[in-house]
Amino acid sequence: MKFTKVCVIGLGYIGLPTASTFATHGLQVVGVDINIDVISTLQNGEIHISEPGLRALLQEALESGHLTISTTPENADAFIIAVPTPFYENEQGSYIGQSYRLADMRAVTSATESIVPYLRRGNLVMLESTSPPRTTVDLVRPILERSGLKAGLDFHLAYTPERVLPGKIIQELTENARVIGGIDEASASAGRDLYAQFVKGEIVLTDATTAEMVKLMENTYRDVNIAIANEFSRLAVRFAVDIWEAISIANRHPRVKILNPGPGVGGHCISVDPWFLVEAAPDLTGLISTARRVNDGQPHFVLNLIKDIIGGDLRGKRIAALGLAFKPDVDDLRESPAIEVVKLLAKAGAMVRAYEPYKLDADIPGVLSVATLNDAIGDAELLLLLVGHRELKDLDPCRMQELTPARLAVDTVGGWEGQSWTKAGFNFIRLGVGK
Numbered sequence: 001m002k003f004t005k006v007c008v009i010g011l012g013y014i015g016l017p018t019a020s021t022f023a024t025h026g027l028q029v030v031g032v033d034i035n036i037d038v039i040s041t042l043q044n045g046e047i048h049i050s051e052p053g054l055r056a057l058l059q060e061a062l063e064s065g066h067l068t069i070s071t072t073p074e075n076a077d078a079f080i081i082a083v084p085t086p087f088y089e090n091e092q093g094s095y096i097g098q099s100y101r102l103a104d105m106r107a108v109t110s111a112t113e114s115i116v117p118y119l120r121r122g123n124l125v126m127l128e129s130t131s132p133p134r135t136t137v138d139l140v141r142p143i144l145e146r147s148g149l150k151a152g153l154d155f156h157l158a159y160t161p162e163r164v165l166p167g168k169i170i171q172e173l174t175e176n177a178r179v180i181g182g183i184d185e186a187s188a189s190a191g192r193d194l195y196a197q198f199v200k201g202e203i204v205l206t207d208a209t210t211a212e213m214v215k216l217m218e219n220t221y222r223d224v225n226i227a228i229a230n231e232f233s234r235l236a237v238r239f240a241v242d243i244w245e246a247i248s249i250a251n252r253h254p255r256v257k258i259l260n261p262g263p264g265v266g267g268h269c270i271s272v273d274p275w276f277l278v279e280a281a282p283d284l285t286g287l288i289s290t291a292r293r294v295n296d297g298q299p300h301f302v303l304n305l306i307k308d309i310i311g312g313d314l315r316g317k318r319i320a321a322l323g324l325a326f327k328p329d330v331d332d333l334r335e336s337p338a339i340e341v342v343k344l345l346a347k348a349g350a351m352v353r354a355y356e357p358y359k360l361d362a363d364i365p366g367v368l369s370v371a372t373l374n375d376a377i378g379d380a381e382l383l384l385l386l387v388g389h390r391e392l393k394d395l396d397p398c399r400m401q402e403l404t405p406a407r408l409a410v411d412t413v414g415g416w417e418g419q420s421w422t423k424a425g426f427n428f429i430r431l432g433v434g435k
Contacts, residue, residue: 015080157183166327181214227290322373355376381406
């Protein structure tokens with residue numbers, strides 16, 4: 001199937017790189033977003049998110065004349081929905097006394113509805129937003145068929161999950177394998193023809209619900225494995241073991257690969273996607289929901305660790321929180337466990353100054369977000385490493401000893417070398433070390 005013009009709805013972490021990449025490969029692309037500030041920023045050749053290489057890619061796309069930015073869709077050969085699928089903030093489901101998070105699909109619904117007036121025979125509609133199983137067939141399809149056209153007969157409909165890593169989105173967008181699930185074989189083939197414009201990795205075809213399931217399985221697998229590492233870290237404290245040493249030894253077994261513990265799990269994938277499976281089948285997902293609760297509870301474990309170190313009462317204690325992003329070396333704060341930790345500390349009465357080198361304007365109630373490392377540590381009593389940003393991992397403890405009155409250093413991510421901090425005069429504590 002031949003494509004000349006593509007309309008991408010949603011210009012966030014996935015939609016913007018996707019739209020720009022299609023444009024730099026010669027297709028006419030209309031990038032659509034409802035946020036006026038985002039539209040204005042992009043039209044000026046600037047970006048509203050931090051991702052290596054994205055600004056240059058956007059500018060190349062704009063200068064080619066192949067990319068236009070708009071608030072409304074246009075007629076096109078293909079439509080791609082790449083909008084967020086967050087949780088409902090104040091709504092939860094419940095099954096035999098256990099609550100679970102509910103997916104907020106309003107953005108997908110709205111984006112799909114915006115396509116209806118422009119849908120024509122022979123078009124392809126692709127859903128990229130991570131979604132609960134059967135979203136393509138049970139939510140998107142009926143909305144599109146309000147046009148009077150029938151999916152699979154008059155137009156193609158398929159689902160393809162994004163599978164990229166923040167910090168490497170541009171590279172992985174083209175190099176990673178791509179899964180495309182159609183509501184029928186013709187739709188899957190049409191999706192392959194579209195993404196083959198730039199995808200160098202293998203393109204695997206399946207049905208839409210299997211493709212949705214694949215994405216959720218990938219992230220749920222990671223979540224469950226992180227949960228066992230986090231639970232091991234709690235057990236290590238109970239049994240006076242160094243979990244980092246124990247994991248290193250256990251991983252010498254040829255069939256064992258235990259991940260590292262930390263303050264929790266964040267981002268808009270691993271910490272979110274498992275709940276989509278729980279919501280869809282709460283009676284079948286006991287292990288998945290338990291893993292989610294372990295990881296969601298890890299910030300409380302960090303809070304209690306700090307309380308034990310300080311002596312219980314955090315009121316008035318000055319804490320420098322280093323890092324707020326959900327993972328190292330990105331500016332993405334979505335579902336970040338570091339943010340949950342600083343909120344809990346503030347709620348407990350601590351005076352928290354947070355330094356996030358990739359996002360200096362983080363707005364967290366009760367927490368002072370500062371622009372420099374010195375602003376965070378200048379009068380601190382405790383240094384708390386929450387994210388393994390390279391800049392923070394490379395801090396020189398001897399230099400830090402000169403810059404801050406703090407003599408407590410707490411590492412929740414295994415980013416600092418303990419002996420060097422101890423030698424510099426700090427009382428060094430690492431999460432999961434009970435020795």
